[in-house]
Amino acid sequence: MTVLVTGGAGYIGSHMVWALHDAGEAVVVIDNLSTGFDWALPGDVPLVRGDIGDEALVARVLSEHGVDAVIHFAGSIIVPESVANPLKYYKNNTANSRSLIAACAAKGVDKFIFSSTAAVYGDPEIIPVPEDAPLKPVSPYGTSKLMTEMMLADVAAAHDFRYTALRYFNVAGADPRGRTGQSTAGATHLIKVAAEAALGKRAHLSVYGTDYPTEDGTAIRDYIHVADLVGAHALALERLRQGGDSAVMNCGYGHGYSVFEVIEAVRKVSGRPFETRMEARRPGDSVRIVADASRLRAELGWQPRHDDLTEIVTHALAWEEKLAKRNS
Ligand SMILES: NC(=O)c1ccc[n+]([C@@H]2O[C@H](COP(=O)([O-])OP(=O)(O)OC[C@H]3O[C@@H](n4cnc5c(N)ncnc54)[C@H](O)[C@@H]3O)[C@@H](O)[C@H]2O)c1
Ligand SMILES: O=c1ccn([C@@H]2O[C@H](COP(=O)(O)OP(=O)(O)O[C@H]3O[C@H](CO)[C@@H](O)[C@H](O)[C@H]3O)[C@@H](O)[C@H]2O)c(=O)[nH]1
Structure with missing residues (x-):
């Protein structure tokens, strides 16, 4: 098999x-x-x-x-x-x-x-x-x-x-044992981009849309x-x-974070401030998507072990550092 x-x-x-x-x-x-x-x-x-x-x-x-x-x-x-x-x-x-x-x-x-x-x-x-x-x-x-x-x-x-x-x-996030992670050059995913900005691989991070109907105006994801x-x-x-x-x-986990909340988490965990620029909404983006994952839990007995934004960001940053050494 x-x-x-x-x-x-x-x-x-x-x-x-x-x-x-x-x-x-x-x-x-x-x-x-x-x-x-x-x-x-x-x-x-x-x-x-x-x-x-x-x-x-x-x-x-x-x-x-x-x-x-x-x-x-x-x-x-x-x-x-x-x-x-x-x-x-x-x-x-x-x-x-x-x-x-x-x-x-x-x-x-x-x-x-x-x-x-x-x-x-x-x-x-x-x-x-x-x-x-x-x-x-x-x-x-x-x-x-x-x-x-x-x-x-x-x-x-x-x-x-x-x-x-x-x-x-x-x-x-990335493998907690550090064996693999998100490695694509020019990646567009928010946490990856923020990790790159924190490590100085990008000059700034663009925030796409601050006029969404959410608490802080930025889009929400799970x-x-x-x-x-x-x-x-x-x-x-x-x-x-x-x-x-x-x-x-x-x-998904059933709760979401805004773009600003993710940026804050990356700044806090990395200890490195990085520049953000407010930009227009990105085409094709939804306002808010959060999972009802009760079927996954009931049918598969799935129990998440890493439902923690700080941990996700910590692993993403650790991988980004490893990648920087690999590519240097
Ligand atoms: N990353 C996310 O947040 C996310 C969310 C929802 C769904 N997905 C889905 O998960 C899957 C994996 O995403 P990922 O983030 O690992 O992306 P990724 O780009 O890192 O991985 C895709 C892999 O598929 C390979 N590939 C692409 N087209 C191929 C083809 N025609 N033949 C053979 N290989 C091909 C690429 O070389 C790459 O290794 C995708 O189908 C994506 O749509 C990802
Ligand atoms: O530099 C950036 C990157 C992203 N965002 C925003 O952050 C949010 C999340 O964006 P991103 O991380 O690119 O993910 P999504 O566009 O939500 O799409 C991802 O999540 C989908 C599931 O929700 C998957 O299907 C897709 O493959 C995957 O790219 C969106 O509001 C973006 O506009 C920014 O503001 N700045």
């Missing part, structure tokens, strides 16, 4: 690979290294450098490695980029996922975990947002992921195939530690292996 991790050389995928490796699972990674790094992986995990849109390549990997389950992280992830270049997102997140799913269906690989997103909800009316809330993405990124969820539901109805779509809220998110995947894999049905589950 081998687990195929697509996008395993990326930020979240590499944490997953380390966790599977720690648990003694056999793992194979497919990654085209467009935003990932081969050095983020344990040295003895095979990396197939290729594209998940290459159905023949995926089919060969599934057969040669005796894959029984797929955890699918590979994709394009930047909300504003998806507004500017929607077809990139419908290609990489929707069409390429279709190819991957087709290879699984053809080879009888019947367990599939998908990286979905809170962006499928758009601007939810109910906060915290449950899984059965209306799905109204406000960016092509969110739509591209929702389309993949729909394909998975249809394939599961037609074939011997079960899936878990995990809708991640905002993933942050930041989940990457280690807790990976823990949810391990439980989802276990459940599918035990015959569990297809399911969709939110992954």
Whole structure:
């Protein structure tokens, strides 16, 4: 039994690979290294450098490695980029996922975990947002992921195939043991950008929108530690292996922080003030997204261990320092 991790050389995928490796699972990674790094992986995990849109390549990997389950992280992830270049997102997140799913269906690989997103909800009316809330993405990124969820539901109805779509809220932090973290150059995620600003890698941090209808005027997100998110995947894999049905589950803590609160936490933990500039709202951004994760807790018995903004920021900063030494 081998687990195929697509996008395993990326930020979240590499944490997953380390966790599977720690648990003694056999793992194979497919990654085209467009935003990932081969050095983020344990040295003895095979990396197939290729594209998940290459159905023949995926089919060969599934057969040669005796894959029984797929955890699918590979994709394009930047909300504003998806507004500017929607077809990139419908290609990489929707069409390429279709190819991957087709290879699984053809080879009888019947367990599939998908990286979905809170962006499928758009601007939810109910906060915290449950899984059965209306799905109204406000960016092509969110739509591209929702389309993949729909394909998975249809394939599961037609074939011997079960899936878990995990809708991640905002993933942050790094491996508490310091083995991997978010390494992408030019990253756009708030905690990563703030950590870079605190370490002097960026001259300033732009705050996108201070006129939102929130307490301090900045947008609110539910930041989940990457280690807790990976823990949810391990439980989802276990459940599918035990015959569990297809399911969709939110992954978040159920409370949010504003952009200003995150900046304050990074300043406090790092002890370094950095410049902030107030800018206009960013296209495709929601005002407030916070998870109702009761299904994840009830169905998987998930219990977060790192639900603490200070800890998330501490791990993000520690990784950023390590990365600075690595790249110097
Ligand atoms: N980071 C977040 O806050 C967040 C939130 C919700 C959902 N997600 C989803 O989680 C997944 C992982 O995100 P991440 O933050 O680790 O991003 P990332 O960019 O670090 O990782 C993506 C990985 O996939 C690889 N890749 C991309 N397209 C590929 C393709 N066609 N074939 C093979 N490899 C390919 C990249 O090289 C990279 O290693 C994505 O699907 C993303 O949409 C992330
Ligand atoms: O330099 C920055 C970066 C971000 N923000 C704001 O911070 C918030 C969070 O932004 P970011 O960290 O970029 O995450 P999101 O745009 O919320 O999207 C992330 O979270 C989604 C789930 O909610 C995922 O699906 C996406 O892949 C992931 O990029 C938003 O209000 C941004 O406008 C800033 O003000 N300045």
